Amino acid sequence: MSRDSLPPILASLIRQARRVAEEVNCIATVMLADVSYDFREIQQLLKQTQLIVASAVPAVVEAAKADLVAVVPLNQEPQTRQVQLSQALLEAIADNLVKTGDRVMALYSGYERDTIDTLSIINLSERLARLTARDLQRLETQVPLGTLRRVVDLAVEIGREGRESKRVGTLFVVGNHRKVLDMSHEQIHDPFKGYAKKERMISNARVRESIKELSQIDGAFVIASDGCVMAAGRILDAPAEDLTLSKGLGARHWAAAAISKATNSIAIAVSESTGTVRLFQNGTVVLRIEPMMQAMKWHDVDTEPPQE
Missing domain, CATH: 3.40.1380.20 (Pyruvate kinase, C-terminal domain)
Structure with missing residues (x-):
């Protein structure tokens, strides 16, 4: 070798x-x-x-x-x-x-x-922000690990980076998309409607960037088990009955809990106030991910020549 x-x-x-x-x-x-x-x-x-x-x-x-x-x-x-x-x-x-x-x-x-x-x-601290595959494998779900991990990583990036220097809260629902669509309604004109399936796959870097940009709109992203984005800006209609959540969690988290219970999907909520990402399954929080500090990025630096 x-x-x-x-x-x-x-x-x-x-x-x-x-x-x-x-x-x-x-x-x-x-x-x-x-x-x-x-x-x-x-x-x-x-x-x-x-x-x-x-x-x-x-x-x-x-x-x-x-x-x-x-x-x-x-x-x-x-x-x-x-x-x-x-x-x-x-x-x-x-x-x-x-x-x-x-x-x-x-x-x-x-x-x-x-x-x-x-x-x-x-x-090393408890506040590392990304997940190992073992964390997601513990979830009993039909959603493939690759799809789930991509969505979770994207949610963590949104929670950590926000958009245009502002914190952003958003919601993803992954798996059982037909039932999720039946239990939700359109809030805005769907920006993903009309595109070919290959242009809506979350494995595509351009699609992930589009989701980051669209994360500022109200409503949820609905993603199929194979990673195809089925809709954006959906208002979830699942009833929030027999649910118990921690104090301080708002309407987005209640909607995530309700839709995960009603449709057997995985809901992933990003908190606008803290950037914390929570995964909901069957109406309860199964994983919580705290944001880490902003990732290292390269920036162009404008310089001027010294004055003579």
Whole structure:
């Protein structure tokens, strides 16, 4: 198996990481890797600090396994480094490699894609915002995991980022879409009406961006089990009977609870006031996800030449 030798700068960074990890009591070092390095050598440089390799590249995952190093496979969908790191930490927690309350070191490419150049110290907390697959697999639903995870991740992004610097609340109903449509009515002209199915799939990045933009309108998005957006701006008519919700939850959450109970669907509500995402099944909250800080993004910077 072909391996890349450690660049001198990376080797130096790892040695510094070891010193910092020892000084601040880091339990492990999580490396986001897109290249198959000699991970045994990296573990030796880190000495007593455990190395955890996280990667979306199958060859890197196999290389880490061959070197008997702990590994966390990542989704292959394009993501920011911060989102990838969040996923890596959550999966590491799910695999009992680290636990909430631990302090870990992270090594990753902050600026150049194939060059690990950034070191961060992270205190793991209960407020990580994304889900592992295991969280969703615990739900007993006919909705495929891939569809559910895409919708949940989109809801988390809306809760975290809002729209145009403003907080946004919205609602998704996933699965059993025919019954959901029967128990709802149109609030506005449906912006998805008339488009071909392939142009309404939530796996499409353009569709997800459209949903973010449309999340400011009233009403719910209705999504089929296969991930096709069936309607937007729907007002839900399910009766809110025999439901018990926490104090402080508003009409959107009551509607989510009611429709999930009446239609055996999964309803996902984003709170406008806090960005918190709640998943409802059979009328009750089954998962709650707190927003994390805004994801790292690149911005163009306007500069002016110095005055002579």
